[in-house]
Amino acid sequence: MQDSITQPLRSGIARVRGQLQLWPWRLIMRRLSMVTTVGMFLVLVMGTLVTNSGSAQGCGNSWPLCHGQFIPQFAVSTAIEFSHRAVTGIESLLVFALTAGVLWLWRERREIRILAPLMLIFLLAQAALGALAVKYPQTPSVLALHFGISLISFASILLTALFIHGISGWDRLRDRAIPTGFRRLVFGVAVYSYVVVYLGAYVRHTNSQLACVDWPLCNGRIFPGFIGGVGIMFTHRVAALLLTVGTLWLYLWSRHLRRARPDLYWGALAALILVVLQALEGAIIVYSKMEVFSTLAHGGLVALLFGALSALCLYVLPRPRTVRQTERASRAGTLPARATLSRRATTATKR
Secondary structure (H helix, E strand, C coil), rough: CHHHHHHHHHHHHHHHHHHHCCCCHHHCCCCCCCHHHHHHHHHHHHHHHHHHHHCCCCCCCEEEECCCCCCCCCCCHHHHHHHHHHHHEEEEHHHHHHHHHHHHHHCCCHHHHHHHHHHHHHHHHHHHHHHHHCCCCCCHHHHHHHHHHHHHHHHHHHHHHHHHHHHHCCCHHCCCCCCCCHHHHHHHHHHHHCCCCCHHHHHCCCCCCCCCCCCCCCEEECCCCHHHHHHHHHHHHHHHHHHHHHHHHHHHHCCCCCCCCHHHHHHHHHHHHHHHHHHHHHHHHHHHCCCCHHHHHHHHHHHHHHHHHHHHHHHHCCCCHHHHHHHHHHCCCEEEEECCCCCCHHHEEEE
16 A cells, blocks of 8 residues: 555656756756856945945845845835845855755865865855844954955855866866976965955955045155055055066966966966956046946956966866876776776766
């Protein structure tokens, strides 16, 4: 009697599993990664709009509701803050789905085992800091950290997307040797860029954007000093100049590696273009008196620059030895005795 009841259920489950196995899950996850990356970029830009439009308190001190309501009555500041929260909520669902998908399909790769938790950890940290900023007044240093954490969240999603798109392509270029000095320079510039980004966010949260009324000079001086808002803004400009020099050095070195490592050349070129555009956009902010689109463009360029440098950090790391061994064994038609990857991992690597 019991078998007659459970048998149709088992058959139904088996039928559903069979249908799901026919779906192109790898293709679906790759497309989902693109959508999630664009979504997180939009969250960053909208966060810049919230800060620069003074809409951070557009929903009062209630979170996750807005003025204690699920759908509030809209003023301009309320609409901006509420829209940012709504997009962030949708993006959170996409990140959870992407994390589960990549761990299911590519969990044998060490890169995914690192990037997937990072996506979740910094997504939750970003949400937590956002809630604290609403519920309790925060200092500019803590508010600047919020943008920095959001940037790492964006970078981890971007790297995940690049990785699963490049498994059958540029990923193999990572096996080609590069100078140790170049690898150190890439990581050094990337870490330093994060410091510059933090300084920029600190400038924004201390309302020091227009402390220097001209560009590239500061109030007509080469050295205006380090006091007050002028000092904060001047420090950021000096740090940004050093970042531009470091990125230019990175690009010039990558030209010598272009034949063997075109991925590094194009990544360094993208970073150089973005850092120059970011500097020019900083000048536009000054002369436009913080026109809203100039501030949004500046925030977007910052995110893309950090993403490009983060991608270079991934590119300069060699692939795990087990992956290289499995590929060689697969081409030879045998698996090595000490291989730690399954046949499914081999298939995922070839794809």
